[in-house]
Amino acid sequence: MTSSRPSSAWRPLVGAVAGTMICAGLAALTACSSPSSRFYTLGSSDAPTTAPTTAPTTARTASMPALLIEVPPVEVPPQIARTAFVVQTGANQVDVLEQTRWASLPADEIRHALSQELTRRLGTIDVFGTPHPEGVPVYRVTVSVQRFESWPGSHALIDAVWSVRALNTQTVLTCRSVVSEAVAGGNDALVAGHRLALDQVAAKIAAGVEALDASPDARTAPAAQGMTTTARARRAAASVPCPAD
Template sequence: MKLNTALNIAGALLLLSGCATSTPPHYYTLVNGDSTPPAAAAAPFVIRMHPVTVPGQLNQPQLVTRKSNGETFISDNALWASPLPEEMRSALTGQLERSLNTVEVSGLTPPQDKPVVGISVAVQQFDAWPGNRASIAVTWRLSFEAGSAEEQLLTCRTQHQKMSQAGYPGLVATQQALMRDVASDIANSIKTRQCS
């Protein structure tokens, strides 16, 4: 009986010590925190950013990375601060508001005197090889909304790739830069009403 109790206590201590040494999760965001205020003159339109769609295998709470042999790795300790589609939507929205000097009006009644440019984004690829590179491929559709009518303007596609530093912080910084590149492409297509 004493041996059984001693084994139970030893097992409990090992379990507790294992919990105490486990690495706490780290949370990452694609929103880079740029708080640069927009220019004084406001754009003659507002934007409505629809929910971003991503492939199912990437729509995970954890960061999904790749290895050189084609294996996919899902980290238990590197997590997105919010669901990946919302991270992407927030990152793109912030960049577009600043670069276009406008506001995003989802869930709001848009101003009567300004047309709404609807933006639908579909991510086809968001791959990452830590310490090597990260890439993104995105398609977006623009629509010009005036009252109850909606006119489709444009469907565009872009892809970008950047070298990545080692570790998750360096990788996420690279992915933030990729989101800025995509936002710049979308902004240019809104300004020129053509794909670049």
């Protein structure tokens, strides 16, 4: 009678195959049990999550606003220029949360959030990278974030230097906004705190755009009154202060 047990010559091979299968099974279990990443965005949307079923969606074309803005890419500190969350754990120490991430790079998230809020507050559109008609004043908003700090259970802080330039006259208004929002524990609260802080920064920038737009020297071409562009820009900048806190 032949035995069904493997011969001694095959036993090492059978053991190796069994070991490989066990390791593969353990690896699969580990992968299934590893925490999934969570993604956050600083932008917001007022659009409904589902389309209405009672009527078809129609396209609308808005009329040209009284002024336009350009929001170019935003500068951020190198230590937060990654999609993973960077949270403060001390004055000189941070943690990088690889499983908690921004939907895009923080610079893109900040630019998108500011563009959304500015267009809403000013009733305008962001024409960065898009041709625009003559005769409509355009204001370029440049933002350099000096600090973007996330303190879990404490506060979210944004320190930004921003400028508004009237492209018609090259008049520039440069200001700085430092906003700190108290937050509860958890990453959801940190993201909400940064959104509130960015809304406040956007409010200051919008006020700067409106103040510059109200200045005759910022809207009028220099040739109209025989002044050079530099002279008019300096006079206009001196007459438009940064928005008060």
